[in-house]
Amino acid sequence: MKKSFLYAVVIAVAALTLSSTSFANEKVRLIGSGASFPAPIYLSWFKSLNKANPNLIVDYQSKGSGAGVQDFLNKTVDFAASDSAMKKEDMDKVPEGVQLLPMTAGEIIVTYNLPGNPAGLKLPRDVYPDIFLGKITRWNDPKIVAANPDIKLPNMPITVVVRADSSGTTAVFTKHLSAISAEFKNTLGEGNTVNWPATNQFIKSPKNDGITATVRQTPGAIGYIEYSFAKLAKIGSALLENKEGKFVAPGNSAETLAAIKIPADMIAWEPDPDGANSYPIVTYTWMIFRKNNDDKAKAKAMREMIEYCLTEGQKTADALGYIPLPQSVVEIVRKAAANIK
Structure with a gap:
């Protein structure tokens, strides 16, 4: 009896060892989707991660x-x-539990297309909310002219380009506009989608890259995008008046x-x-995971992916137009990632 029991244990340990070895050599593919705000840095990270670990492939849409x-x-x-994290009512729909992790951060900028490509356009706090309310409709509006005495502003209509899709960038931008303008808060409010004025002045385009392209192609246009898209596309961004x-x-x-x-x-x-030096629209952006996963190989791969993004990934953030996570935040995220099992 003892001998057969020992034999069974040896067989079980051998099987476990073989299973662990095959797991280590097994390719794992993770599928993700969502925010366009961090897409440039995520795609860069996942490509570099695959080079470092060919058995780990991350597809992000x-x-x-x-x-x-x-x-x-x-x-x-x-x-x-998601740039807008996740609503509690949506988290409650996930029986496996939800783990949100801020993985990078960035600024939302207001970009514009004016004749002669003037740099350094200043937009006061009582101006840019009114542009996105549809109240200021021309570039030579007295308020814009007063803030920019060194720029010859044309007598041309402002075309406001906003997101066509459900967007965390929109949520962050409208949260800021609602914080500095009571009229914006009471009229349009904040959210992934808002009811922008239904006028010919407003046109819609999907994703950050869609707004970037539309503003570039439309004289007199203005729109809101993540800073990295402006940096990569080499298009101007306005100076915004802070608190x-x-x-x-x-x-x-980084300090903000x-x-x-x-x-x-x-x-x-x-x-x-x-x-005094704070840029007024700064935000984290989150990855969203299930705490309990049926596929343990994928759970392990997700933790490995997160660790790579927190270490090697953060080194490329600044060059790509994002803000590297403070080390204190890296440690908080690393600890929380252990909940993904």
Whole structure:
């Protein structure tokens, strides 16, 4: 009896060892979808990750935060990405539990297309909300002229380009506009989609790259996009007036980001940051995972992917137009990633 029991144990251990070895050599493919805001850096990370670990492949489809969350709820993806995190009512629909992780951060900029491509256009806090409310309709509006005495502003209509899809970028942008303009808050409010004015002044385009392309092709256009798209496309971004009355360019928000506290649910916002040098629209963007996964190989691969993004990935953030995560946030995210099993 003892001998047969020992034999059974040896066979079980051998089988487990063989299984572990085959797991190590097995290719794992992860499927993700969602936000276009972080798509350039995510695609760069996943390509580099695959070079470092050929057995780990990550396919990511940039389709907008709302579509990514819906894919996650429909269980057609292993993970999602969203600039607007995830609503509690949606998290409650996931019996496996949800783990949100802020993986990178960036600034949302206001880009424009004016004759002569003038740099350094200043937009005061009482101007750019009114443009997106449809109240300021021409580039030579007295308020814009007063803020830009050195720029010859044309007598031409402003074409406002907004997102056509359910967008976390829209949620962050409208959260900021609602924070600085009571009229915007009461008229349009905030969300992945809002009811933009139904006038010929407004046109819609999908994703950050869609708005980028539309603004470039449309004289007199203005739109909101993530800073990295403006940086990669080499198009202008306005100087926005912050809470302290300073006109600030994007591209230097690491200190602002570090001041944002990360709560237990990992969802952190600062729609109108303090500080004389603070750019006014800064946000984290999140990856979304199930805490409990049927496929343990995929769960392990997701944790490996996260660790790569937190280490090697952060080194490329600045060059791509994103904000590297503060080390304190990296440690918080690393700890929370252990919940993915």
